Amino acid sequence: MSLIRTVIEGCGSYLPDTILTNDDLAKIVDTSDEWIYERTGIRERHIAAEGELTSDLGTAAALQALEQAEIDAKDIDLIILATSTPDNTFPATAVTIQANLGIHHGAAFDLQAVCSGFVYALATADNFIKAGQSKKALVIGSETFSRILDWEDRGTCVLFGDGAGAVVLDGQKMNGASDARGILATKLRSDGRYRDKLYVDGGPSSTGTVGHLRMHGREVFRHAVTNIADIIQETLAGTNYTTKDVDWFVPHQANRRILDGTARKIGLAPEKVVMTVEKHANTSAASIPLALNSAVADGRIQEGHLVLMEAMGGGFTWGAVLVRW
Numbered sequence: 001m002s003l004i005r006t007v008i009e010g011c012g013s014y015l016p017d018t019i020l021t022n023d024d025l026a027k028i029v030d031t032s033d034e035w036i037y038e039r040t041g042i043r044e045r046h047i048a049a050e051g052e053l054t055s056d057l058g059t060a061a062a063l064q065a066l067e068q069a070e071i072d073a074k075d076i077d078l079i080i081l082a083t084s085t086p087d088n089t090f091p092a093t094a095v096t097i098q099a100n101l102g103i104h105h106g107a108a109f110d111l112q113a114v115c116s117g118f119v120y121a122l123a124t125a126d127n128f129i130k131a132g133q134s135k136k137a138l139v140i141g142s143e144t145f146s147r148i149l150d151w152e153d154r155g156t157c158v159l160f161g162d163g164a165g166a167v168v169l170d171g172q173k174m175n176g177a178s179d180a181r182g183i184l185a186t187k188l189r190s191d192g193r194y195r196d197k198l199y200v201d202g203g204p205s206s207t208g209t210v211g212h213l214r215m216h217g218r219e220v221f222r223h224a225v226t227n228i229a230d231i232i233q234e235t236l237a238g239t240n241y242t243t244k245d246v247d248w249f250v251p252h253q254a255n256r257r258i259l260d261g262t263a264r265k266i267g268l269a270p271e272k273v274v275m276t277v278e279k280h281a282n283t284s285a286a287s288i289p290l291a292l293n294s295a296v297a298d299g300r301i302q303e304g305h306l307v308l309m310e311a312m313g314g315g316f317t318w319g320a321v322l323v324r325w
């Protein structure tokens with residue numbers, strides 16, 4: 001049997017130069033390095049410079065991914081940008097990245113699923129490619145959450161940061177074997193009953209303002225471990241694999257305690273979990289490709305490895321992607 005597989009050919013990431021440490025934050029709000037690190041595993045986050053936009057971060061990550069994939073920007077016919085912090089309400093920030101890359105054909109659009117944005121975008125691009133509608137795609141997660149934080153709310157401003165990550169996807173004819181490279185399974189979920197647990201209190205249609213991020217942290221935490229564990233099991237259930245077969249678990253980087261709890265619940269060895277939250281905090285849709293790129297760059301993820309990505313965020317939305325690297 002011959003079918004198209006979506007192969008990840010390269011990845012890249014970008015973090016703005018300015019670093020804000022927990023100690024820096026303790027000068028702004030009533031908090032401490034000890035509290036933040038113990039509850040979240042975060043030590044520092046990066047903050048975009050004045051005038052540095054989500055499109056700039058995304059473009060930098062995309063260029064690195066294209067270089068690693070050794071694919072010319074002109075060959076890309078689809079760009080999906082996962083973001084909740086677009087440059088403007090419209091046009092889509094993806095078209096700015098498209099223009100920055102000198103691409104004038106194909107399609108580019110934004111996708112908004114907050115912290116689950118990258119897995120939503122990856123699943124969407126995979127379907128475009130499998131349907132034959134696209135051949136080579138860029139999937140980017142880019143965020144400037146520092147712009148929507150309430151810097152007087154210690155319950156949220158310590159948790160997030162700015163950054164971007166990207167992957168280059170290539171549709172390749174395969175024999176369908178599960179040991180062949182490419183995306184093997186994707187699963188997406190949402191449940192809008194929980195949309196007020198993690199949200200922004202403004203928007204073009206409601207208040208006419210950008211608004212600030214608001215979160216019921218405990219409730220998000222409570223749902224996160226259960227939803228993530230469930231989606232992982234559902235994703236693996238459609239394949240011949242179990243958690244024991246997974247070489248690398250690359251989760252959304254929100255909170256070390258959520259990741260530890262999930263790993264314990266599904267029986268995943270902690271040393272297989274790629275964890276970068278300490279260095280960049282929660283960068284929403286950018287966090288998975290940031291973690292992915294670090295594990296590829298340092299040689300942990302190798303061709304042939306089974307890699308499982310998952311995320312959960314505002315909406316609630318959640319999802320997972322299983323890929324043979």
Ligand code: UT7
Nearest residue numbers: 031032035039115154155158217218220221254255312313
């Ligand atoms: O993509 C999903 C994104 N969301 C998340 O990952 C968030 C999931 N939730 C969490 O990770 C945790 O709920 C938090 C880390 C946000 C908070 O931890 P918690 O153990 O649930 O703390 P809490 O909100 O129940 O607050 C406990 C105490 C409170 O003080 P009192 O009322 O007990 O006196 C807070 O006011 O900690 C206080 N607190 C802080 N203290 C120092 C809240 N934020 C801070 C802070 N520094 N930054």
